[in-house]
């Protein structure tokens with residue numbers, strides 16, 4: 001319930017952070033392009049599934065942290081339990097600065113500072129919320145594969161115990177509690193996304209010198225092992 | 237599980253039987269006992285991983301004299317005004333409460349490898365099945381003539397964390413206008429290869445704000461040093477004219493000091509200084525020597541598991557080890573600790589042992605939001621830890637990339653300290 005959430009002292013923040021402009025509707029077509037920044041982790045549309053982030057169909061009016069089958073950070077579970085519900089104002093505040101609205105979220109995204117872009121994006125998302133009839137029979141949202149990985153590699157079943165050992169190389173920087181200041185969170189990703197990302201680093205089609213180096217020496221089985229481990233890690 | 241598990245195992249086929257309850261190798265005395273000496277980057281990590289992964293099957297004792305560990309990593313950022321001392325302090329409470337580690341705040345003063353016991357300054361003698369030493373560094377006597385440990389208040393090294401770093405910062409802040417800061421840089425090998433030069437950057441940053449006519453002089457016995465091109469580019473850009481470095485061609489390797497007179501003699505020419513930061517030549521922390529596992533200044537180790545060449549039941553991690561190609565860094569010590577923990581656990585409980593893989597990345601801050609990094613990964617080869625490839629930041633990178641690199645270093649700091657202390 002919205003008021004329940006506001007009771008917990010977020011009202012002042014929302015009031016200050018949200019000028020009337022957030023109420024203005026943006027351009028859904030332009031918002032589709034803005035959504036490109038989200039689609040690495042989120043899907044929306046008829047065939048949307050949970051990926052690194054939850055699928056976003058029907059987000060308007062939904063209580064936070066309630067998409068079936070998605071494992072939320074403790075921070076998001078708390079926010080949802082306190083009554084955070086997604087409406088224009090909340091979405092706008094979250095998109096502007098995710099960590100300010102939900103400190104501790106695993107979402108590794110700095111936010112969108114441009115008000116117009118946020119409005120466009122919200123308009124775009126809204127298309128997938130009003131009622132089923134309004135959801136266009138659009139193409140399924142493109143999967144966020146920035147890299148082709150051969151099906152037999154994707155099909156490898158990882159050994160989570162080996163993954164746990166290998167993960168100790170990751171945890172010098174990436175935190176197992178999912179906090180992500182300065183270094184992205186890698187916990188609880190779907191295995192396939194993890195495997196694709198690591199192969200993209202390995203092939204250097206994603207640029208990051210540390211990750212190119214780390215992924216560079218991992219075998220296909222080792223990447224599968226890491227994916228298997230991090231997909232199931234208990235939050236610590 | 238589709239894949240054959242043995243595919244993953246580099247060492248020994250013993251692992252085939254390990255899915256059942258762990259088999260525990262302990263003599264007559266119940267649970268196997270691991271003692272870790274030194275609660276720093278190597279020791280805290282090793283203790284935590286052994287305790288965490290063995291789920292109580294191994295008795296882990298951590299011996300560390302200080303109650304709060306102040307990291308050397310990011311201590312230069314404290315000198316530069318980007319961190320507070322409190323940001324650098326970490327306690328052992330979680331290791332004791334959440335991981336069941338027996339944390340003893342005392343010095344280890346002796347190791348008897350025949351009876352397999354460690355003696356504490358408090359007099360107790362503790363038995364071990366496996367002993368892990370990660371005592372960090374001590375200084376080589378006489379490496380800078382005129383300086384010894386009794387001179388550390390007049391001329392701080394600030395190469396161990398905490399009070400020395402605070403002293404150095406206070407001295408920098410108290411420098412007279414236009415005064416002189418001299419660093420006597422160490423010869424190889426020493427802890428944190430870019431550390432002295434990051435320090436120079438951070439001292440210059442502070443001085444450029446509070447004392448812009450001050451000067452910095454480095455006397456350096458080394459011809460080249462880590463990330464040199466990057467540091468020199470930055471010094472030119474931010475601190476033009478403030479920093480001068482005398483390498484060995486200009487007598488930088490022929491230095492003596494007089495702590496009472498606050499003078500530094502560089503190849504016969506005497507400088508009157510306001511602050512002198514002497515970073516002496518280094519060797520393994522003394523307990524490694526007392527344990528009889530050193531050869532010269534360092535403790536040679538086997539690259540597969542960090543066990544010493546001298547004794548298969550004594551392991552040495554981090555700065556104190558002579559292991560091959562890895563730089564002496566907190567990242568390296570943390571990486572070595574995890575390989576060691578996996579091997580020690582395997583030896584004591586028959587848990588699966590996986591092939592050793594190591595890595596390191598060192599970030600340095602040159603000026604506000606101007607971070608650079610260097611890194612490599614490593615595997616055992618030719619009887620030592622050998623580099624399998626690496627990278628280094630480039631000169632001329634744009635400001636956005638440098639800022640992102642700095643932010644990444646902050647993430648790394650949070651990550652490694654969580655990995656050490658839970």
Ligand SMILES: Cc1cc2nc3c(=O)[nH]c(=O)nc-3n(C[C@H](O)[C@H](O)[C@H](O)COP(=O)(O)OP(=O)(O)OC[C@H]3O[C@@H](n4cnc5c(N)ncnc54)[C@H](O)[C@@H]3O)c2cc1C
Nearest residue numbers: 274276277278308309344371372428554555565566567569
């Ligand atoms: C200025 C500076 C900057 C640095 N920056 C970085 C950086 O950015 N990144 C990086 O990765 N590394 C950095 N380092 C290096 C890093 O601090 C060390 O490499 C790392 O701490 C080594 O870990 P260790 O476990 O070997 O020793 P330490 O971390 O020094 O731990 C040794 C511990 O053993 C204890 N001890 C010693 N003797 C005994 C005994 N007899 N009994 C019981 N306990 C004992 C000590 O009290 C100490 O707590 C930096 C170092 C310096 C000086």
